[in-house]
Amino acid sequence: MDIRDLQIFLAVASEGSITRAxxxxxxxxxxxxxxxxxLESELKTELFHRQRQGVRLTTSGEVLKSYAEKILFLAQEAERVLTDHSIPRGPLRIGSLETTAAIRLPSILAEYHSAFPDVDLSLRTGSTDELVNLVLKYELDGAFVAAPVENVDLESTEVGTEELVLVSSGRFPSMDTWEDIRNFVLLVFRPGCSYRRKLEDWLHWEGIIPxxxxxxxxxxxxxxxxQAGLGVSLLPVSVVERATLQYNLRIHKISEKFTKTPTLFIRRKDTHETVAVSEFIRISKEMFNHAAKEEL
Known part of the structure; x- marks a missing residue:
């Protein structure tokens, strides 16, 4: 069993098809x-169920997949560590929340690329739960997520804080009581989004069932x-304020207990922190702090 066999195996597992792989x-x-x-003959087990529509991992295949991901990551990391000198270079796979990618990341990526043009940056967006899973599976070197994140295999660095506000169409009047929310549709991201959880926690605390x-x-x-008046949402004030340049929106302050949400940069504890990663964290913290001062 060599590295290339594992790469082929993971490609087939990911695509669910030998043809697409x-x-x-x-x-x-x-x-x-x-x-x-x-590979199946060498391991003396069937790795895939062959079906007319493609292939599906067997129980043995699922076990091998978890090890193959670790083996390939460690091989790539060994190469990065041995060639990791004072100047960041090579691939850097970053994950981010949609809101962070929209507002915070452009300035961070521009600053980082200007300082370290030899780093090949790639970006994936998703919910906090999705990004945590991708980091744990070694598919991302790190990711911006919203606190709290509690996992013994992860290391978290707080890079900034977002203030959350309830937002509605500017055509709607101010809400006299939070009971008015019962009459609105809640517009949220998919399950796994930390802002959605925060909104649900706040509504539960207020005793409101949407x-x-x-x-x-x-x-x-x-x-x-x-903007169209379909409903309301809970979003970072930085996102809403930027959107008000284009849309007619109204901001509603909620209980302070639920407004502050730290943004974390997470990475696996068992991975080597390359110069590329450490410099990315440093620049991210600087740009978050700079943006926070401008928003005051």
Whole structure:
């Protein structure tokens, strides 16, 4: 079993198809099939259930997948550590919340790229739960998420704090009581979003059960529907204030107990903190602090 076999195995597992894996790796399909068969023969177990629509991991395949991800990451990390000198370079895979990516990341990425152009940055967005999972699976070197994050395998660095506010269409009057929220649709991100959890915790604390919840995949979708009067949402004030340049929105302050949410940069404890990562954290903290001073 060599590294390339594991890469092929993970590609097939990820794509759920030998054909798509072959296209992704730019291999001949028959070659991929032979390598998988040889790997199964070597390990004396079936790794995939073959189906007409594709392939699906067996129990043994699931076990190998978890080890293969660690083995490939450690091989890549060994190369990074041995070549990690004083100047950051090479790939850096970062994850971020949609809201952080929209408001905070542009200045961070611009500053970082200007200082370290030899680093090949890539970005993935998702909810806090999704990003935590990707970091744990070694698919990201680190990610911006909202606190709290409690996992013994993760190391967290607080880089800044976001203030959350309830936002509605500017056409709506101020709410006399929070009971008025019962008449609105709650516009939220998918389950796993920390801001959604914060909103649900606040409503529970207020004793309010919303009439309806509508889920979205993007911040633009939520803000557009808030503007149209479809409902209300809980978002960072930095996002809302930027959006008011284009949309007619109204901000409603909620209980201080639920307004402050630290933004964390998380990474696995068992990974080497490269110069590229440490410099990214440093610049992120500086840019967050700079933005916070401008917002005062």
């Amino acid at each position: 072959a296209e992704k790796l730019e291999y001949v399909q028959s070659s991929i099939s032979i390598r998988i068969q040889q 009439a309806k919840i509508m889920e979205f995949g993007t911040i633009d979708g939520i803000i557009g529907c808030v």
